Amino acid sequence: MTWLKKYASLWYLVIGFAFSWAFFLPYVYVENVWEPRFFVIARILASFGPALAALLLTGYIEGRSGVKRILADVLSVSRNRKWIAAAFGLAGLAVLIPLAVLVYIHKVSLARVTVQRLLFLIPNFFLNLLFFGSAADEIGWRGFLLPKLQQTRSAVSASVFIGLLWGLWQLPTYYFAGLVESNLSPVWLFLETTALSIILTWIFNSSRSLVGAIVFNGVFRTLTQFFLPFAEVTGNELVFQQLYTGVLVNMALIVLLFCGGKTLVFSYRPPKSGGS
Numbered sequence: 001m002t003w004l005k006k007y008a009s010l011w012y013l014v015i016g017f018a019f020s021w022a023f024f025l026p027y028v029y030v031e032n033v034w035e036p037r038f039f040v041i042a043r044i045l046a047s048f049g050p051a052l053a054a055l056l057l058t059g060y061i062e063g064r065s066g067v068k069r070i071l072a073d074v075l076s077v078s079r080n081r082k083w084i085a086a087a088f089g090l091a092g093l094a095v096l097i098p099l100a101v102l103v104y105i106h107k108v109s110l111a112r113v114t115v116q117r118l119l120f121l122i123p124n125f126f127l128n129l130l131f132f133g134s135a136a137d138e139i140g141w142r143g144f145l146l147p148k149l150q151q152t153r154s155a156v157s158a159s160v161f162i163g164l165l166w167g168l169w170q171l172p173t174y175y176f177a178g179l180v181e182s183n184l185s186p187v188w189l190f191l192e193t194t195a196l197s198i199i200l201t202w203i204f205n206s207s208r209s210l211v212g213a214i215v216f217n218g219v220f221r222t223l224t225q226f227f228l229p230f231a232e233v234t235g236n237e238l239v240f241q242q243l244y245t246g247v248l249v250n251m252a253l254i255v256l257l258f259c260g261g262k263t264l265v266f267s268y269r270p271p272k273s274g275g276s
Contacts, residue, residue: 011057050139051135096223108236110230142210159201184237
């Protein structure tokens with residue numbers, strides 16, 4: 001047990017990568033990932049790798065109480081309403097600002113975006129939360145690995161480390177023929193996940209909860225998946241990726257500017273009035 005606790009972070013990576021890549025890697029060599037019958041099921045199962053590794057190790061080390069603690073944190077919506085609202089707004093800006101730029105310079109047309117299509121964003125958001133990685137990502141990377149790394153590292157160092165590993169974990173999906181991601185750049189993927197990791201660490205450390213991070217992840221994932229095909233039609237999906245990654249990088253730099261890299265928690269306190 002002592003040995004397992006000492007190397008829990010390493011075991012998390014081994015279990016998480018092994019489980020997810022067992023489903024990811026076979027589809028790297030398929031000419032069109034939509035042709036195999038069970039691709040969607042495999043993609044859903046693979047997304048649970050980080051959460052599975054985190055919950056298995058937490059259950060083994062801390063018992064049921066540790067697992068219940070993580071799951072209760074995921075559901076602690078009522079005490080995190082401000083952070084949920086902030087996560088919705090910031091994640092929306094990260095995608096909609098680049099989209100507005102592309103529309104303005106006539107690189108993307110939204111003529112085919114109907115009200116009915118926009119309404120599908122709501123169920124897609126919940127599908128991303130539950131089945132396509134948003135909650136599972138945060139349970140694993142922020143809920144389990146981040147606190148352990150922050151015991152010996154600064155928040156920004158832990159975030160960059162997680163961001164690079166997170167990008168590596170996702171990397172096989174960028175070689176799935178038939179998905180829009182296959183036209184995107186793996187280099188920009190690592191920049192994206194590193195910047196995202198810093199932002200999500202800030203939300204997690206400041207709110208002391210996974211809820212805000214899960215919402216940011218879900219909103220960002222849902223909006224990029226929705227609008228990337230519109231950029232793909234005009235051959236500008238890579239430009240869209242570069243733009244929204246640039247917005248994320250600037251958000252991360254602002255967080256570092258105001259919070260510092262040690263804790264990534266904004267600690268400003270207004271001066272008291274009346275000289276007291």
